[in-house]
Amino acid sequence: METNQYLGIFIDESNENLQKVNDGLLDLEKDPTNMEHIEVIFRAAHTLKGMSATMGYEDLTTLTHQMEDVLDLVRNSELAVSAKLLDILLNAVEKLEEMVGDISAGGDGKSTIQPILNQLKAIDKSEEITNEMVTSNEDGINGELTLDSFEETVINQANSEGLHTYHLTIQLTDDCLLKAARVYMVFEILEKEGEVIKSVPSVETLESEEFDHQFDVVFVTSVEEKELNDKIMKVSEIKQVSIQPIKSLDNHEDTDNKEVNQTPSKQASMEVQNNSKSQRKQSANKTIRVNIDRLDALMNLFEELVIDRGRLEQIAFEMEHGDLTETVGRMSRISSDLQSIILTMRMVPIEQVFNRFPRMVRQLTRELNKDIQLDIEGAETELDRTVIDEIGDPLVHLIRNSLDHGIEMPEVREKNGKNRQGHVLLKAYHSGNHVYVEISDDGQGINREKVLNKALENQVVTPEQANQLSDRQIDELILASGFSTADEVSDLSGRGVGLDVVKNTIESLGGTIEITSEEGEGTTFTIQLPLTLSIISVMLSTIGSETYAVPLSTIIETAMIKQEEIVTIQGQQMMHFRESVIPLIFLREVLNVPDSNNASDKESVIIVRKGEQVAGLVVDSLIGQQEVVLKNLGNYLNSIFAISGATILGDGEVALIIDTHSLIK
Amino acid sequence: MSEVSKEIKVIVFRLQNEEYGVPIDYVGSIERMLEITRIPNTPKFIKGVINLRGIVTPVIDLRERFGMDASEYSSRSRMIIVQIDDKEVGMIVDEANDVVDLKEDAIETPPEVIGSVDTDYVRGVAKLDDRLLILLNLDRVLSNEEVNQLSAVEK
Numbered sequence: 049m050e051t052n053q054y055l056g057i058f059i060d061e062s063n064e065n066l067q068k069v070n071d072g073l074l075d076l077e078k079d080p081t082n083m084e085h086i087e088v089i090f091r092a093a094h095t096l097k098g099m100s101a102t103m104g105y106e107d108l109t110t111l112t113h114q115m116e117d118v119l120d121l122v123r124n125s126e127l128a129v130s131a132k133l134l135d136i137l138l139n140a141v142e143k144l145e146e147m148v149g150d151i152s153a154g155g156d157g158k159s160t161i162q163p164i165l166n167q168l169k170a171i172d173k174s175e176e177i178t179n180e181m182v183t184s185n186e187d188g189i190n191g192e193l194t195l196d197s198f199e200e201t202v203i204n205q206a207n208s209e210g211l212h213t214y215h216l217t218i219q220l221t222d223d224c225l226l227k228a229a230r231v232y233m234v235f236e237i238l239e240k241e242g243e244v245i246k247s248v249p250s251v252e253t254l255e256s257e258e259f260d261h262q263f264d265v266v267f268v269t270s271v272e273e274k275e276l277n278d279k280i281m282k283v284s285e286i287k288q289v290s291i292q293p294i295k296s297l298d299n300h301e302d303t304d305n306k307e308v309n310q311t312p313s314k315q316a317s318m319e320v321q322n323n324s325k326s327q328r329k330q331s332a333n334k335t336i337r338v339n340i341d342r343l344d345a346l347m348n349l350f351e352e353l354v355i356d357r358g359r360l361e362q363i364a365f366e367m368e369h370g371d372l373t374e375t376v377g378r379m380s381r382i383s384s385d386l387q388s389i390i391l392t393m394r395m396v397p398i399e400q401v402f403n404r405f406p407r408m409v410r411q412l413t414r415e416l417n418k419d420i421q422l423d424i425e426g427a428e429t430e431l432d433r434t435v436i437d438e439i440g441d442p443l444v445h446l447i448r449n450s451l452d453h454g455i456e457m458p459e460v461r462e463k464n465g466k467n468r469q470g471h472v473l474l475k476a477y478h479s480g481n482h483v484y485v486e487i488s489d490d491g492q493g494i495n496r497e498k499v500l501n502k503a504l505e506n507q508v509v510t511p512e513q514a515n516q517l518s519d520r521q522i523d524e525l526i527l528a529s530g531f532s533t534a535d536e537v538s539d540l541s542g543r544g545v546g547l548d549v550v551k552n553t554i555e556s557l558g559g560t561i562e563i564t565s566e567e568g569e570g571t572t573f574t575i576q577l578p579l580t581l582s583i584i585s586v587m588l589s590t591i592g593s594e595t596y597a598v599p600l601s602t603i604i605e606t607a608m609i610k611q612e613e614i615v616t617i618q619g620q621q622m623m624h625f626r627e628s629v630i631p632l633i634f635l636r637e638v639l640n641v642p643d644s645n646n647a648s649d650k651e652s653v654i655i656v657r658k659g660e661q662v663a664g665l666v667v668d669s670l671i672g673q674q675e676v677v678l679k680n681l682g683n684y685l686n687s688i689f690a691i692s693g694a695t696i697l698g699d700g701e702v703a704l705i706i707d708t709h710s711l712i713k
Numbered sequence: 714m715s716e717v718s719k720e721i722k723v724i725v726f727r728l729q730n731e732e733y734g735v736p737i738d739y740v741g742s743i744e745r746m747l748e749i750t751r752i753p754n755t756p757k758f759i760k761g762v763i764n765l766r767g768i769v770t771p772v773i774d775l776r777e778r779f780g781m782d783a784s785e786y787s788s789r790s791r792m793i794i795v796q797i798d799d800k801e802v803g804m805i806v807d808e809a810n811d812v813v814d815l816k817e818d819a820i821e822t823p824p825e826v827i828g829s830v831d832t833d834y835v836r837g838v839a840k841l842d843d844r845l846l847i848l849l850n851l852d853r854v855l856s857n858e859e860v861n862q863l864s865a866v867e868k
Contacts, residue, residue, distance in 0.1 A: 352767050594751065639753035679769040681752075681762060684800045684855065689754045694762055694769045702750040702764050 058103050059152045060337070061095075066148065067403055068092035070141050073134055074406050080129035090119045091249065095258055096144070105157040108147055114168040115140050127171065136167045138407060199245050199266065203294055206268040211242070213294040214273065216265045216280075224285040227257045233283045234265075241276065242269025261287070266294065340433065343394055350383075350390050351677040354583065357383055358674065358698030387583065395430035398476045398485070401440045402427045405447060405474060412451050419458050420451060420470040429476035431483050435577055438557055439485070442550040446487045446573050447472065449547060454491030454571055464568065466490070482601075483579060488572035494565040496522045503528070520660070523563040527551040555709050558584070558599065558692075560658070584678050586695070586705065587654060588671040592641040595703040597676060597695055598665065602656045602708045606670055611649045623664055625655060633711050634666045638690060658712040665711070678705065723839075725811035725846065726793060728776055733806075734813070734839070734846045741794040741801065743809050746786050763803060765794065772803035778854065779834065797851045804854075813846070815839050820848060 072089035079085065093116050100108035115137065121127035143164050151157040203213045220230055231254045238244055246266040249259050269276065273291050280289045357380055364376040402424050409422040431439070455461075455470035462468055475486045499522055503509045508528045509517070517525075527547045554561050558578045565571040578584070578601065586597035587606070607625075614632065615622050621632045632653065635641070653664040676695035681688065692707035723734035724743070749761040749772060758777035762769050772792055777783050784807070792803040820837040836850040 348767075355767065641753070681769060682771055682801055683798075684802045685752065685755070685759070685762075685771045688752060691752065694750070696764050696767065696769065700764050701748060702762050702769055704750065704752065704762075 054103070055151075056339070057337075058099055059148060061099060062108075062148045063145075065092040065096045065099075066141060066145055069096075070138070070407060071403070073137055073141065074410070076129055077131075077134050083123070086119060086123045090116065090123055091253065091258070093119060100157075105147070105151065107158050107161050108144065111140060111144060111147075111161045111165060111168075114165055118168050118171050121171075133171060136164070136171065138410075140164050140168060142407075202245055202268070203266070207294075211268050211270055212272070213245075214267050214269070214276065215292045215294050216267055216276075217290045217292075218263055218265065218280065218286060219288040219290075220261045221285045221287045222261060224261065226285075227259070227261075228255050230283055230285055231255065231263065234280055234286070237279050237283070238265065238267055238269075241271045241279070242267055343390075343433075347390060347394065350387065351583070353383060354387070354675065354677050355696050355698065358676075359700070360698075362698040391432065391579075391583070392430075394433050396433050396436055397427060398429050398431050398436065398439075398483075399427040401436055401443060402474060402476075404440075405443070408444070409447065409451065409472065412448065416451060417457070418451070418455055418470060419468055420455050420472060422447075423471065423473045424475075425473065426476040429478060429483060431577065432579060435483075435557060435579075438553060439575075439577065442553045442575070443474075443485065443487070445547065445550045447474070450487055450489040450491065450571070450573075454489035454493075456492050460492075478579075483577045485575040485577065486572055487575075488570060490570040493567040493569055493571055494523050494526065494563070495567060499523070499525050520563075523565050526563070527561065556692075558601070583675060585673060586676050587673055588697075588703065589652070589654065589667040589669065590671060591636050591639065591668050592643050594639075594641055595671070595697065595701065596635065596639075596667070597674075597703050597705045598654050598656065598708065599692075599705065600673065602658070604655045604657055604662065607653045607655060607664070608650050609653055611651070614651070623653065625662065625664065628662075630655070630662045630664055632664045632666055635706070636666070636668070638711065656708040656712070658709050661712050663708075663712045665706070665708070676703075676705075719817040720814050721817060723813050723815050723846070723848065724793065724809060725813055726791070726806040726809040728779070728807055729781055732844055732846050734815070734848045735793065735795060735851060736848075737812065739795045739797055739851055741796050744792040744794060744803065746790050746792065746805075760805065763792070765803070768801075770794065770801055770803055772805055774805045775854075776805075776807075778804075795851060795855070797855055800855055802855055813841060815841070815846070823847075 069089050069092045072085045072092065076082070076085040076089070093112050097109055097112035097116060100112060118127070118133075118137070122129060122133075127133070143159065143161060147157045147159050150159065206213050218234060220227060224230060235244065235251070244265055244267055247254065248264040253259060254263055267276075271279075273293065277289055277291055280286060357376075360376050361380065364373045405424070406422055409420060413420045450472050455472065456464070456466075458468040458470075461470065470489065470491060472487065472489045475488070477484055496519060500509075500514055500517070503522075503525045504511060504514055508525060527550070551561055554575055554577070560576045562574045562576075563571065564574070585600040587600055587603055588595055588597050590596075609623055613623060615624075615629070617629065621634075622629045623632055624630075651666050652668065652670050653666055654670070655662060655664050657663075674697075676697070679694050679696065681691070681694055690707050690710050691704050693705045694702050695705060697703050722737040724737055724740050725732055725734050727733070744763075744765070747763040747765070749763055751761040752759060752771075758773050758775075760772045760774050762771050764770075774783065786805070787807075789808045790805060791809040792805055793809055794801065794803050820839045823835040823838050834850055834853050836848045839846045839848060
C-alpha cells in the first residue's frame with residue numbers, strides 16, 4: 049500500500065496521541081482512582097494502535113496492543129494503579145516516542161521492544177485484582193458507562209418528571225462504510241425525540257470515526273422503548289440496538305442530591321439543553337491542519353510585501369501625490385492587519401514545549417533521590433513557532449539546573465525547616481510585546497560566596513572586579529562561561545556546558561534572562577522573549593554612507609549631545625544620562641566605517657540598555673523608526689561581531705542590524 | 714555503467730589570466746554586480762551582503778580569497794551564486810562566459826604548483842583543447858573557518 053502521503057499525518061497524530069497518553073498517565077499518578085484518565089489513555093493508545101497497524105509498523109502495533117491490554121485491566125478495575133505500573137507504562141511511552149521519532153527521521157520504526165513487552169506481559173498475567181477500585185457509580189448501568197454527578201442529577205430529575213432514561217447500545221454492521229454519517233443520522237433522530245446526555249465515545253470521537261462498530265448513548269426522552277427502537281433501526285447499516293432503561297440512581301452523595309432536587313425542574317431541563325448545545329458547538333468549531341511549510345511560505349511572501357510597502361511609502365512621500373499617498377496609507381493599514389493575522393496563525397501555545405517537562409522532572413527526581421513537584425502555569429500562552437523551536441533546550445537546561453543545584457535533598461530541606469517536597473514552578477505569560485517564562489524553585493538559592501570563589505578560581509572575574517560586584521551581578525556570574533558550582537559533577541547539569549549556553553541562545557533570540565535569588569529561599573530565572581522573530585521595529589540611523597538598524601526593544605531614548613558634554617573618565621568617553629554617567633560607544637569606530645566624519649559639534653546618541661546596564665551608541669544621524677523584516681546573514685557568515693542580522697529597506701538596500709547586547713559588556 | 718565516463722557540466726569563469734570552473738550543480742545563478750552592503754569586522758575578501766531577490770546573500774571577492782591582487786570591478790565582473798551544503802555565497806569573478814562539458818576522467822589531480830591558487834582549493838585540472846581549466850574545491854573555498862576565526866578574534 050502506498051502510505052507515504054499519509055506518513056506526515058501519521059507522525060503528527062501519533063505524537064499527539066502519545067502526548068495524550070503521557071499526560072493521562074501523569075494525571076493518573078496524581079489521581080489514581082479517576083477512571084476518566086484511563087479512558088483518555090486507553091482511547092489514545094487504541095487510536096495509535098489502529099494507525100500503526102494501518103501503516104504497517106509492526107513493533108509499534110505490538111507494543112501499543114500490549115499496553116492496551118494492560119490498560120484494559122486497569123479500566124475494568126482488575127488491576128490497581130501503582131507506581132511500578134506507571135513506570136512501566138511511561139517507559140513504554142518513551143519507547144514508542146523513540147520509534148515514532150525514528151519513523152519521522154526516515155527509519156522503519158523497528159526497535160527492540162522485547163524487554164518492555166515482557167514487563168507489560170508480566171503485569172497482564174499477574175492480574176492483581178483489587179476491588180477497592182470499583183466505584184459505585186457504575187451501579188445500574190452496564191460496565192463501560194460512568195456518569196459524573198451532574199449527569200446523574202439530570203437522570204434523576206428526568207425520571208422524577210416521568211421521562212424515560214435509556215442506555216442505548218448501538219451496533220453498526222461490520223461492513224458499514226460511512227460510520228460517522230450513520231452516527232450523525234442516529235443522533236439526529238435522538239435529538240428530535242429528546243436529549244442526549246452522554247455518549248461513549250464522545251461525539252467528537254464518533255464524528256472522526258475513531259471507534260469500532262459500537263457506541264453507547266445515555267438518552268432522556270418521552271418516547272417509549274419500542275418506538276425508539278423502530279426509529280433508530282430505520283437508519284441503514286445498523287446491526288442492533290439494545291435499549292436498557294436507567295432507573296433513578298441510588299446516589300451515595302445524598303446531601304448533594306437533595307439540594308439539586310430542590311431546584312426547579314425547568315432549570316434542570318434547561319441545563320440539559322445547554323449541555324448538549326455546548327457539545328454540539330464544540331464539534332462545530334472547525335479547524336484545519338496546515339503544513340508548517342505553507343505558513344512559512346506565506347510569511348515569506350508577506351515579508352516581501354512589507355519590503356515593497358516600505359518602498360511604496362517612500363515613493364508616495366517623494367511624489368507628494370494626494371491620491372497615491374492616501375491609497376498607500378490604506379494599503380499600509382490593511383497589510384498591518386494582515387500581518388497580525390499571519391503572525392497569530394503562526395503562534396502556537398508554549399504547551400508544546402512544556403509538555404515534555406513533567407515526565408522529565410519525574411524521572412530526574414528519581415535519579416537524584418529528591419522529592420520535587422513541578423507546577424506549570426500559563427501553558428496556553430502563545431508564541432511564534434520560530435521562538436518555540438528554539439526555546440526548548442534552554443528551558444531543559446534551566447529546569448535541570450533547578451532540580452540539580454536548586455532544590456536540596458529532602459533530609460536537608462527538613463533540617464532547614466522546609467517541606468520535604470521541593471517545588472519548581474514553570475510559568476509563562478504575556479506582557480506588552482513580550483512573553484515571559486519564569487522558572488522558580490524554592491531551593492537553597494544562590495550561594496554568593498561560593499559563586500564568587502568559583503568565579504575567581506576560574507578567572508571569570510579579577511579580584512578587583514569581585515569587590516565591586518553587586519549581589520545581582522554575582523548571581524549573574526553563574527551565566528558566565530565555564531561555570532559549574534555543583535560540588536559533585538553529576539551527569540545532569542555538569543556536562544561542561546553551563547548556563548552560558550542558555551544565555552547565548554536566549555540572547556540570540558532577541559531575549560534577555562534575569563536571575564533573582566534569595567539564599568535559602570530559592571531562585572527565579574526570568575526569560576523575556578519577543579513575540580515574533582521575523583518582523584521587528586527598528587530605529588534606522590546612518591554612519592558615513594552606511595545605514596544601520598537598532599532594534600527598538602533595546603532603546604531607551606535618543607538624544608543629541610554637544611561635544612563638550614562628553615566627559616572622559618579613565619580613557620572611556622562618557623555622557624550624563626538621568627543622574628548617572630553612561631559609556632559612549634562610537635559605532636563609526638567599532639564598525640570601522642570608512643569616511644564617517646562628524647562635522648557638526650553635536651553627536652546623535654541612541655541610548656540602549658542590556659539588563660540594567662545602559663550605554664549610548666553614537667551615530668552620525670537618525671533616520672527614523674520603521675518596521676522591518678529580520679533576515680539572517682546565512683550560514684556562511686555566522687557570529688559576526690556586533691551584527692545580529694540584516695534587513696532589506698524600501699529602496700532594496702541591505703541594512704545591518706546592530707546587536708546591542710554584544711556591544712555592552 | 715562505470716565504463717561510460719560520466720560527463721559533468723562546468724561553468725567557466727576568469728580570474729586574472731586563468732580559467733576556473735565550478736560544476737553547474739552548485740551554481741544557483743550568475744548575476745551582474747549588485748549593490749553591496751559592507752559588513753564590518755570581517756576578513757577583507759568578504760565584500761559584504763547583497764539583496765538577492767529578497768534573500769540576504771554574502772558575497773566574497775574570489776581574487777582576494779585566493780590572495781591575488783584586488784582590481785576594480787568592471788562591466789564584465791559577475792557574481793556567481795553558489796550553494797554548497799547549507800551555505801549560499803556569491804563569488805565575484807572577473808568574467809563568466811562559458812559552460813563546458815567535461816568528462817569525469819579528463820580531470821586530473823592537480824600538480825604541486827598550479828597557477829596562483831593554493832592547491833588546497835583545487836579539486837583538479839582539466840585540459841580542454843588548448844585551454845587549462847582549474848576546477849575548484851568549493852568546500853574548501855567556502856569553508857568558514859577563516860571567517861569565524863577572525864570574528865572570534867574581534868570578540
